[in-house]
Structure formats: structure tokens, C-alpha cells
Amino acid sequence: MNRRQFLKAVPAVAVLAATASALAEDRPAPATQGGASSSTQPATTSSPAMNLKPIALVKPQTDGGKSVLASLAERKTIRNIASKELPPQVLSDLLWAAFGVNRKEGPGGGTGRTAASASNSQEIDVYVAMADGVYLYDGLGHRLVPIVEGDLRAKVGRGRRGSGATAPVRLIYVVDLAKFAKAKFQEPGLKDAEIQKAYYYVDTGLIAGNVYLFAASQGLAAWFHNCDKPGLTKDLNLGPDQRVLFAQTVGYPA
Numbered sequence: 564m565n566r567r568q569f570l571k572a573v574p575a576v577a578v579l580a581a582t583a584s585a586l587a588e589d590r591p592a593p594a595t596q597g598g599a600s601s602s603t604q605p606a607t608t609s610s611p612a613m614n615l616k617p618i619a620l621v622k623p624q625t626d627g628g629k630s631v632l633a634s635l636a637e638r639k640t641i642r643n644i645a646s647k648e649l650p651p652q653v654l655s656d657l658l659w660a661a662f663g664v665n666r667k668e669g670p671g672g673g674t675g676r677t678a679a680s681a682s683n684s685q686e687i688d689v690y691v692a693m694a695d696g697v698y699l700y701d702g703l704g705h706r707l708v709p710i711v712e713g714d715l716r717a718k719v720g721r722g723r724r725g726s727g728a729t730a731p732v733r734l735i736y737v738v739d740l741a742k743f744a745k746a747k748f749q750e751p752g753l754k755d756a757e758i759q760k761a762y763y764y765v766d767t768g769l770i771a772g773n774v775y776l777f778a779a780s781q782g783l784a785a786w787f788h789n790c791d792k793p794g795l796t797k798d799l800n801l802g803p804d805q806r807v808l809f810a811q812t813v814g815y816p817a
Contacts, residue, residue, distance in 0.1 A: 615696050615709035621651050623659035623705070628780035638775050641784035643817040646729040653781065654732065657813060658700050658707075660777035661734065662689050662770050671747025676702065678769040681762035682746035682753055687770060687808075690735035690799065692719050697735070697799060710799055718791045718798070719810045727786065727812040734811045735795060736770065738763040741804040767808050774811055784816040 629637070649657065659665075662678050662685075669675025670683040680686060689700040691707060692715050698707035717728035719735060727733065743753050743762075752758035771787045778785035790810040801807070 610712045612696055612709035612712050615698075615712055617709060618698065618707040620655040620658065620705050620707065623656050623663060624652065628777075630780075631776070634776045634779040637779040639779070640775075640786050641816055642727065642786045642812075644727050644730040644784045644786065644812055644814040645817040646731065647815045648731045649814065653783075655705070656781075657732070657774070657777055657783075658689070658691070658702075659705065661774050662687065662700070663702050663705065673747060674703065678766065678773055680766045680769075681743070682748055682750045684742045684746040684753075686738050686740070686742040686763055687766050688737045688739055688805075689770065690737060692716050692733040692735060693731065715795070715798055718794050720788070720790065720812070727814075730812045730814040732813045734774065734813065735790065735799075736767045736808045736810065737799070737801065738767070738806045738808055739802075739804055740806070763806075763808065771809070771811055774813060778813060782816075784812075784814055786812045788812065 628634070660677060662676055664674045665677050666675035673683050673685070675683075676685060678687075685702075689702075690710065691698045691700055694714055694716070696712040697710045697715055699710050701708050716730065716733050719733040720727050740759060740763075743759055746753065750762070753762070775785050775787070777783070788810055790807065792807040795801075795807045796805075799807075
């Protein structure tokens, strides 16, 4: 059973594109990042999520934290991230801020999300790598659906074990190209491969920007970066229409 079958069973623009690419800075980090030495980093093995259950996230809070302007003033990349777990409420709020549902009726009759997408196709899937496995964020149900068991956090950092491998949450942004064809209305060129690329890079940048602002508002550390795309494609059992794009690590500053 592939990922799409499993989910059925378990029920501004050119500038932003450049911004999304520029955000993907992947500079070397100290070997002790995340508060652990390379000898204590987690393994990167994975297996089907036979022993993991869906996680129902608590209701997200839609107020509190620092103002938007204060968050913009404090927005920055922080690579030194502690291994301390995020409380359930913080995890819930983080994922909702990233790409949660903020209105029942959005463009084209579908739900609206906290980040825009071309033709409201919502083509970016947010995977969440944690210590016990990797989950897919189901924004409609506001829950986490298990995908694979095993600690893949080191691989999310493109194999550099000292780079946030023990951070509590590492988000993996994956585009599902098939979702473009399912959009209720079609932007010009939405079926053109090169135009699709511009759209999904922009849309990823919008989600990542939400995460950066949320982190700044809550005193968290966030880092948008590259990842082991071939390895994660295999480990997550992605289909031919799916592409691993970037990743973003979130946690408390070390």
C-alpha cells in the first residue's frame, strides 16, 4: 500500500521564489549542535509504522505570543537547538501555524490554510520527524498520521549527525505534483512542469516563513535547510509524483 492509498484508508511571487531558495542555507554547524556529541546521535534506520498510532493534536491556540511586528523583528535562523521535547500544545500550535486550516471555505470551495498555494492546490505535504518515527501532518483532521518507525532526524539534516539530529521536531516539505491537477480552478500554466516548480518553491517558502514567525513569537529556534532527498524519498516510500524539497528544524535554543 502506498502513501496515498494509506491516507484514503485512514481517513508574494517571483521574489518569494528567490526567497524560498535563499532560505535554504545549509552552512556547516558545530559537531555538538543540539547538545549531543556525534557518538550519541540516533540511528537512521526505519521500518513501516506498525507500532505507531495516529496522534490527535490538541486544539491549536489562535492568540497569544508576541505580536507580528515583534516576531518579525526577532525572526532569525538558529542552528543550535536543544533536544528538549516540545509540549503538546506547542507542537499543535506549530503545525497549525505552518499549514493548518484557518477557515472552512477557501478559494475554489476548498478549505483555507494558513499559507497560500497556487489555485489553492495545497500541494505541499508536511512530514514531521521525531524520535519515534516520521508522521504526516493531516491539516484537515489536525492530527499526525504515522508513516515510518525509526529515528530519521539525522538524515533530515542531510546526514550530518551534528546538525540538529536530536532536535525534537524536524519538518520535511514534500510536494505532491498530482494535487495540481485536482485544484478546483487552474492558474495559467499550472500543468506546466517549470511553472509548477516556481509555484511549489514559493508555497514551501510561505510555510517556512510561518514557522519562522511562530518560532520567533514563542522563543523557539528554527532553521530552514537542505536534507537527504534521495534517502528520505526511499525511507518515506514516496510515489512518482512526490518530491522532497527542503526541511526545517524547530525546538528550543541550546
